[in-house]
Amino acid sequence: MLVIKNLKANVEGKEILKGINLEIKAGEVHAIMGPNGSGKSTLANVLAGNGGYEVTSGEIYFEGKDLVELAPEDRAREGIFLAFQYPIEIPGISNATFLKTALNEVRKYHGKPEATPKEFLELLKEKSGVLGMDPQFISRSVNVGFSGGEKKRNEILQMLMLQPKLALLDETDSGLDIDALKIVSSGVNVFKNKDNAVLLVTHYQRLLNYIVPDYVHVLSQGRIIKSGGKELALELEEKGYDWIKNDELIEENV
Amino acid sequence: MEEIKTDSLKEKDEVSEDMQLLNDVTKNEYKWGFITDIESDTAPKGLNEEIVRFISMKKEEPEWMTEWRLKAFRHWQKMEEPEWPNVTYPKIDFQDIIYYSAPKRKPQLESLDEVDPELLKTFEKLGIPLEEQKILSGVAVDAVFDSVSVATTFKETLKEKGVIFSSVSDALKEHPELVKKYLGSVVPYTDNYYAALNAAVFSDGSFVYIPKGVRCPMELSTYFRINNEETGQFERTLIIAEDNSYVSYLEGCTAPIRDTNQLHAAVVELVILENAEIKYSTVQNWYPGNSEGKGGIYNFVTKRAACRGNHSKVSWTQVETGSAVTWKYPSCILQGDYSVGEFYSVAVTNNYQQADTGSKMIHLGKNTSSTIISKGISAGKSNNSYRGLVKVGKKADNARNFTQCDSMLMGEKCGAHTFPYIEIENNTARVEHEATTSKVGEDQIFYLNQRGISSEDAVNMIVNGFCKEVFNNLPMEFAVEAQKLLAISLESSVG
Numbered sequence: 001m002l003v004i005k006n007l008k009a010n011v012e013g014k015e016i017l018k019g020i021n022l023e024i025k026a027g028e029v030h031a032i033m034g035p036n037g038s039g040k041s042t043l044a045n046v047l048a049g050n051g052g053y054e055v056t057s058g059e060i061y062f063e064g065k066d067l068v069e070l071a072p073e074d075r076a077r078e079g080i081f082l083a084f085q086y087p088i089e090i091p092g093i094s095n096a097t098f099l100k101t102a103l104n105e106v107r108k109y110h111g112k113p114e115a116t117p118k119e120f121l122e123l124l125k126e127k128s129g130v131l132g133m134d135p136q137f138i139s140r141s142v143n144v145g146f147s148g149g150e151k152k153r154n155e156i157l158q159m160l161m162l163q164p165k166l167a168l169l170d171e172t173d174s175g176l177d178i179d180a181l182k183i184v185s186s187g188v189n190v191f192k193n194k195d196n197a198v199l200l201v202t203h204y205q206r207l208l209n210y211i212v213p214d215y216v217h218v219l220s221q222g223r224i225i226k227s228g229g230k231e232l233a234l235e236l237e238e239k240g241y242d243w244i245k246n247d248e249l250i251e252e253n254v
Numbered sequence: 255m256e257e258i259k260t261d262s263l264k265e266k267d268e269v270s271e272d273m274q275l276l277n278d279v280t281k282n283e284y285k286w287g288f289i290t291d292i293e294s295d296t297a298p299k300g301l302n303e304e305i306v307r308f309i310s311m312k313k314e315e316p317e318w319m320t321e322w323r324l325k326a327f328r329h330w331q332k333m334e335e336p337e338w339p340n341v342t343y344p345k346i347d348f349q350d351i352i353y354y355s356a357p358k359r360k361p362q363l364e365s366l367d368e369v370d371p372e373l374l375k376t377f378e379k380l381g382i383p384l385e386e387q388k389i390l391s392g393v394a395v396d397a398v399f400d401s402v403s404v405a406t407t408f409k410e411t412l413k414e415k416g417v418i419f420s421s422v423s424d425a426l427k428e429h430p431e432l433v434k435k436y437l438g439s440v441v442p443y444t445d446n447y448y449a450a451l452n453a454a455v456f457s458d459g460s461f462v463y464i465p466k467g468v469r470c471p472m473e474l475s476t477y478f479r480i481n482n483e484e485t486g487q488f489e490r491t492l493i494i495a496e497d498n499s500y501v502s503y504l505e506g507c508t509a510p511i512r513d514t515n516q517l518h519a520a521v522v523e524l525v526i527l528e529n530a531e532i533k534y535s536t537v538q539n540w541y542p543g544n545s546e547g548k549g550g551i552y553n554f555v556t557k558r559a560a561c562r563g564n565h566s567k568v569s570w571t572q573v574e575t576g577s578a579v580t581w582k583y584p585s586c587i588l589q590g591d592y593s594v595g596e597f598y599s600v601a602v603t604n605n606y607q608q609a610d611t612g613s614k615m616i617h618l619g620k621n622t623s624s625t626i627i628s629k630g631i632s633a634g635k636s637n638n639s640y641r642g643l644v645k646v647g648k649k650a651d652n653a654r655n656f657t658q659c660d661s662m663l664m665g666e667k668c669g670a671h672t673f674p675y676i677e678i679e680n681n682t683a684r685v686e687h688e689a690t691t692s693k694v695g696e697d698q699i700f701y702l703n704q705r706g707i708s709s710e711d712a713v714n715m716i717v718n719g720f721c722k723e724v725f726n727n728l729p730m731e732f733a734v735e736a737q738k739l740l741a742i743s744l745e746s747s748v749g
């Protein structure tokens with residue numbers, strides 16, 4: 001589904017991603033962990049096409065299409081979804097209008113008719129039910145005055161509504177209380193199937209108890225320095241990141 | 255700030271002065287001494303007493319009207335063009351303007367193929383039906399759809415209710431006593447430079463009279479009155495709402511209006527008596543000039559409402575997207591106790607446009623309240639200023655005002671400015687002012703992009719969200735059109 005080859009990217013002229021290689025297949029869950037500032041959000045933003053990030057070399061293919069060529073809205077319509085680490089507030093636009101517009105844009109792109117108000121409302125009811133969201137949220141402005149946890153939940157609601165192929169979840173677990181973490185995780189598990197994929201960025205092994213990854217990658221200073229199965233997360237939790245960095249140094253010296 | 259003359263004594267003075275003059279005039283044999291060819295449809299360039307007389311005569315006005323215009327002209331000559339607004343434009347040569355030409359029908363075209371394709375594109379984006387596009391651009395229309403027939407049914411319904419809706423010229427002929435009583439009573443010609451000029455040379459405009467206890471059964475729109483005449487350069491509108499009456503009036507339309515006249519100086523006077531309400535909505539879309547700032551209309555408007563009766567209410571709602579230079583401060587004089595004034599405004603400037611707009615709320619009666627919600631959006635290299643005055647007089651116990659002015663900037667080269675003035679002479683007054691400035695953030699646009707929404711749509715959504723409180727006050731259909739209009743005005747301003 002997603003193939004990243006030797007991807008390098010700059011922010012404000014500074015190289016942040018220094019050669020990323022990664023392949024994600026349909027049905028898989030990948031977790032990316034790594035120290036603050038290592039480039040995890042940068043990777044997610046580059047995949048989503050944020051104009052503030054410049055791809056300097058390498059390739060990204062999504063379902064065989066060259067992503068670098070695609071505008072961000074088209075990437076979204078193709079099925080790439082980014083749950084933001086810091087969701088953005090948009091005053092004056094209700095969640096309902098926002099969700100409906102987004103849903104219909106995606107539908108239009110795939111040649112499907114727009115959702116009727118009834119269809120939309122039913123879908124909305126079903127999905128917000130999964131997340132135990134107060135229906136009142138829907139008439140409020142997008143993320144305005146939402147608590148940190150509410151914003152994260154709102155991101156997952158959008159994901160459930162839009163049914164993307166690849167969901168990039170950037171620290172969706174941070175800022176959630178224990179109950180909310182369970183609810184959001186179950187939302188992701190409801191979403192997950194053999195045809196789609198999830199890439200989650202997290203600092204906490206805890207999340208991976210709820211959403212079990214097939215692969216765990218460690219990103220450090222713009223490179224994936226180690227990949228492994230779900231047990232790698234436990235190891236990281238126990239030992240921190242330094243031991244891998246040391247390992248890597250040893251490998252390089254050999 | 256230009257001075258505001260509000261007390262009723264002053265108005266009485268004006269009236270008796272008028273009477274005096276009228277007498278003088280009827281005593282002396284009126285000397286026309288005309289060089290100008292009376293038969294001509296157009297006055298020569300320039301402005302002098304002779305031209306003012308010519309205009310008045312062409313319009314077959316009563317003599318008191320001619321005298322009123324002359325007094326205005328003489329006053330105007332003594333005045334200076336205001337320089338306080340935060341706008342710059344080349345000096346206007348008032349002697350280089352033609353002040354009268356006979357009402358022209360828009361040039362008749364054979365088909366839409368002859369219309370400027372740019373204009374047609376805009377019509378399409380606005381979703382204006384084909385037949386209406388033809389009317390707006392001056393193409394001959396099928397007899398069935400001729401707006402005259404629409405207008406006729408419309409007029410009959412109004413007549414049943416006793417509502418008068420006509421041009422000021424017609425009103426001068428049919429209801430001279432009403433015009434004489436109220437014209438200039440809210441905006442005297444002494445008010446400001448452009449008001450004086452307008453009084454001297456105004457071409458025409460709308461006259462509305464809603465009798466006691468009548469709720470006007472439909473929204474009155476200039477669209478029906480103007481039909482296929484070109485809008486005047488110096489328009490004058492007068493609306494009177496008698497006790498316990500209500501009217502909603504729509505001015506302008508969303509279709510872009512081109513005009514060969516660069517200077518526009520309109521005056522709007524609203525008189526609201528006891529327990530009456532006027533809702534006045536404007537969509538202004540004059541030609542703003544090209545993207546280099548060439549051409550474009552200068553729009554200097556004086557709009558004022560006098561809430562004379564107790565419990566009277568006026569609500570100004572405006573969406574301003576056009577003109578090269580706009581200078582406009584719809585005001586409310588809250589004379590009656592418990593009277594209410596509201597001002598909701600969206601002003602958009604793009605490219606090289608300049609707007610200096612806002613409102614004035616003059617609290618004179620007890621327990622009066624006012625609200626100002628102003629949304630300024632600047633894009634390109636434009637300049638958008640809010641200028642507002644809240645004044646509470648000595649006797650205005652318990653006056654309340656709430657002002658909120660929000661500015662939104664798109665890009666790095668535009669400007670937004672706020673000039674709030676507050677003058678309070680009564681310590682029971684409660685005046686609140688809030689102001690915010692925000693930018694359409696790249697991060698907001700990207701967030702919407704990431705949900706499948708194009709940048710253009712994203713900007714529109716963000717801007718519409720910003721203007722929501724104002725749009726909510728427009729009549730439904732107008733609001734939908736206004737949203738589209740905003741989208742067009744800001745097109746290609748964020749890339």
Ligand SMILES: Nc1ncnc2c1ncn2[C@@H]1O[C@H](COP(=O)(O)OP(=O)(O)OP(=O)(O)O)[C@@H](O)[C@H]1O
Nearest residue numbers: 011012016035036037038039040041042043052085
């Ligand atoms: N807009 C920006 N301007 C300047 N530097 C930036 C910008 N965005 C990211 N960076 C820098 O790029 C580096 C990687 O940032 P990124 O947000 O990808 O880290 P992260 O791995 O997601 O960290 P965290 O775990 O704290 O979320 C950091 O050094 C950060 O300061």
Ligand SMILES: [Mg+2]
Nearest residue numbers: 040041042085
């Ligand atoms: Mg991050």
